Amino acid sequence: MTEYKHIIYQKFPEDKVAVITFNRPEARNAMSVAMLTEFNDALHKAADDPEVWSIIVTGAGDKAFCSGGDAKEFLANVEAGKISEIEKFNRFNLDVWRFMEKMRKPIIAAVNGFCNIEVIQAVDLVIASQNAKFGLPEVTIGVSPGAGITVRLPRFLSKYWAKYFLFTGEWVSAEEGYRLGFVNKVVPHEKLLEEAMALARKINKNAPLAVGATKACVNLGGEMPIDEGMEYQLKESILMFYTEDLKEGIRARFYEKREPRFTGK
Template sequence: MEYQNILFSVEDGIGMLTINRPKALNALNAATVAEMKDCVEKVAVNSDIKVLVITGSGDKSFVAGADIKEMATKNPAEGRAWGIFGQNVFTEIEKLPQPVIAAINGFALGGGCELSCACDFRYASENAKFGQPEVGLGITPGFGGTQRLTRVVGRGYAKELIYTGGMIDAQEAHRIGLVNKVVPQAELMDVVMKVAKKIAKNAPVAVQMSKAAINNGVNCDVVTGISYEAEVFGLCFATADQKEGMGAFVEKRKPAFTGK
């Protein structure tokens, strides 16, 4: 697929997916979500990509929401189908084997906030704004916002954001746990790339199994979760990276992981 609405590149094991509709503040229309789906599915099977970063083009917006003009005339069946389509793509992002970092460089509203919550964690620029304004448009969040935002920040903050339809700034987002770090906009990508490279230097299978254990565990009781953890912990001992990592530690050298 030739992309018209996103940009994608890979460098040093880091994939960069950029929503590229700056004139529309990177709003998500159907074509953009379809391109994201294609890109994410290719990332999932590319072992050369150790980490994926998702951001928006320009200096104003990460993703300002879904394309309202495109949604305005939908009937109930079409609205439901659009919601399911977006949810499925965001779930594919959430379930990617590789860690996914959201680099939030401006507005993260509606579908943009929902997209950020599908990522493993979020870094934001000082000018970033977050919100779920859907109730002001007569709809609910439809791309997973009622579920993922709640899991990220807790019921109280999620309900307040969704019920009021208001916006919060980056510092408040940091205070409630929606973002991990806030940095000046000019430094955002450098800071994100630094942490992405730090992740990429570790054993890829171990990182991916850790992600799977966390994601599976948050949706079950702790006993079931630690049972799953024991399984992936044991599987790591079947990898060449485990032998290399522990061997390098004993020999007091840096490991050279291969992802096998």
Template sequence: MEFITVDNQFEKHIALIRLNRPKELNALNLQLMGELRDALAELDADDEVRVVILTGNEKAFAAGADIKQMAGKTAIDMLITDQFSTWDQIKKTKKPLIAAVSGFALGGGCELAMTCDMIVASESARFGQPEIKIGVMPGAGGTQRLTRAVGKARAMEMVLTGKFISAEEALAAGLINRIAPVEMYMEAAKDLAREIAAMSPVAARLAKESVNRAFETHLDEGLHFERKNFYMLFASEDQKEGMQAFVEKRKPEFKGK
């Protein structure tokens, strides 16, 4: 792979994907997104991997889409290219996905971070949807995920002015999970990943599905979906092990079965 690096043994049960176009501030071109889609599909199929961390570098998680690839396109060109089908596949990742963000997460970079399940940011992180400044608007979920995360008023201001927000503002708005110093943000992401990796991977998968469903349906249907997944877990070995360990006052050893 040319524009990402993948370490599926970054730590026990934790994989790391790093966006790797440093000269372009990790701008998201079609090839990078295709490589990311394929890597996530492979990690989803790897039983040893329970959590995936997605990151860039200290200067930029991703500073946006690769505008050079789009500047001369027509509406029909964009329709035929169908670049967002790749994003749809990334969204379907079953395993918990943590974005570790430092520096710029702008435009497509902000949208990619929001496609992940959780975001750990460094103190230098800046989030924004500045597409309005080049005559377009977010197209990979920015108007939808940002509004759900931070509310209508703040999302509207960010989308219509292109304003960036700091890590502190993002935390206060509910966009991210935690902030760490620049030299410690990857360790903070690993700490979160370790916590999740220690849990039952079967339960984590179904719990992730259920939380995501809350944004896609009304309450009664969401509750029905949650209940079905809850009952399903009683067919797993991890449920038997987890409850038995609780009764026996010991740490459970989950196998993902």
């Protein structure tokens, strides 16, 4: 386990999973500059590790997954006349989310409490505790969100619901998030990590290069004009035919009638 001050990084080699935990429960796991820096480092560590095929992100304690940017840190910068530091922080956020979107490994959010939707805008799947709450409270403290959610939310939710969250600052339940489509599954609070790990294991039974290519096709190809996107997804698919995993998958399933043993090659 790598030691950090504001997050916890755990690796489970037998499951090919890394778990990153926001670890500022006394501040509802608010995203400070220091925590974002460590989070970014941990994401790169997991991305570069061939023994990690999936990543789970969660929050310490029972109250919050991550409540969003650290308002106290914002106020200190405002009072010191350091608005440029806030802009720098938000630009750093934008870079981190974009890295998450482009990373060829699935990222699962295991949401244990209050969750600012901005923090999950670039994950791939969301498992929520029955105690979880989702919202965008920025307007309630006098600011509009500056880390990308006003652009991404209307793309995976209707613009009307996006505006509802953005204009009202209201928190909604995990069940409502499931109904609206940005939560994949709601589970008992005490089984949250167990369920997230089970999902990661299910994904990790598949060929990691194929999973990564598929993620790229959805996240990057989905941003392209349709003809360009079709060409992109075809190129990603054809590249898989050069992998050892594809040969292993076909031999195992169609000829040897067994589960494939994928290696990521």
